Amino acid sequence: MNNVPCKFIVTIRPKEGWQVYSSAQDADGRCICTVVAPEQNLCSRDAKTRQLRQLLEKIQNMSQSIEVLNLRTQRDFQYVMKMESQMKGLRSKFRQIESNRRTVDELKGKMNELQPLIPVLEQYKTDATLISQFKEEIRNLSLVLTAIQEEIGAYDYEELQQRVLGLEGRLRNCMNKLTCGKLMKITGPITVKTSGTRFGAWMTDPQASPKNNKVWYMDSYTNNKIVREYKSVSDFVSGVESRTYNLPFHWAGTNHMVYNGSLYYNKYQSNIIVRYSFESGRVMTQRALESAGFHNVYPYTWGGFSDIDLMADELGLWAIYATNQNAGNIVISQLDPQTIQVLNSWNTEYSKRNAGESFMICGTLYITNSHLTGAKVYYSYSTKTSTYEYMDIPIHNQYFHMSMLDYNARDRALYGWNNGHQVLFNVTLFHIIQTDDES
Known part of the structure; x- marks a missing residue:
């Protein structure tokens, strides 16, 4: 570790006005960084x-x-x-x-x-x-x-x-090492569009290339099989559809995930996870999530068949659910994106029925205590250390009823469905990285 201070400040003012990088060095010589958004900039000259x-x-x-x-x-x-x-x-x-x-x-x-x-x-x-x-x-x-x-x-x-x-x-x-961090703050939301019923899901693919900004839209939590595709967020806002998909099975809940070109969703009235390829237009894989409760046995606080929550972060694809064996408490399972097989699982002590919503960032599950006004991130569980922590991070529930909240690692933002409004939240992550520059 060198003794040269690594302190620098870079301010970025992008389209949405939310991306800031900063860094400073602590007493032990470690580089402590905070990041709000993914864009990077070059340092100032002397x-x-x-x-x-x-x-x-x-x-x-x-x-x-x-x-x-x-x-x-x-x-x-x-x-x-x-x-x-x-x-x-x-x-x-x-x-x-x-x-x-x-x-x-x-x-x-x-x-x-x-x-x-x-x-x-x-x-x-x-x-x-x-x-x-x-x-x-x-x-x-x-x-x-x-x-x-x-x-x-x-x-x-x-x-x-x-x-x-x-x-x-x-x-x-240094910036390349800022891929993961601990959640410190949630700001927003930015209202992208108002459409659909009170419940639904919208998302982009975190594995897509920077030029691919397709949006997928799935209205309601049941009795629907139609997925609407838009080429960009602007097309989504203006309602210009590029394609629609008629799924072979109805979905349950609103906790779907598009990951690397495939849609992962919970098949209605079952604990089966379906992987549907948008390119081929057919089901590639479907597999039961063993012991997972379904059909409002262990939903989030708002109900809506939200027993199984599929999500992705920097480390891969995840399923959040509850089992009788874990006394109705949340189970975290990492999934193989191709086969949907469970790679590893962690049992938490947080009741699934007491959770408003949840999302994964960098292998840590963050749980809100409500889907209504006054909601906050109350609990987190790290799969890296198998430890939990109680938190107090407010989230502004602008439209009073949150039925979907998912993190997108590419955008480093939270996508939400807030009482018929499609919204985005910004996240602030805290990083501690060890510098390896000895020059």
């Missing part, structure tokens, strides 16, 4: 390089202003030329004043025409003064830039560039 960049930007802006003023002066010059020719015409008119009364009237008309040119002349003088001031300031700035360049001294441009690239590389390495 103070001198930043000052150079700011001055160069200022010169560029001033050069643009000079160009604008120059165009204005060219335009005004055309007016002046026009006025000069008219003035010459006036001289000959004056010579005829004594002999021709009509000429006097014509002269008055010409004078009225020339009246608007007076402000033009004044503006021309002002622009010429401003141009002189700009040129003087640019000369001064050039002197400042030269002084800074001399002060940098031994560092030529190539060496400075290599230093900056090295710092950026170290920052990227």
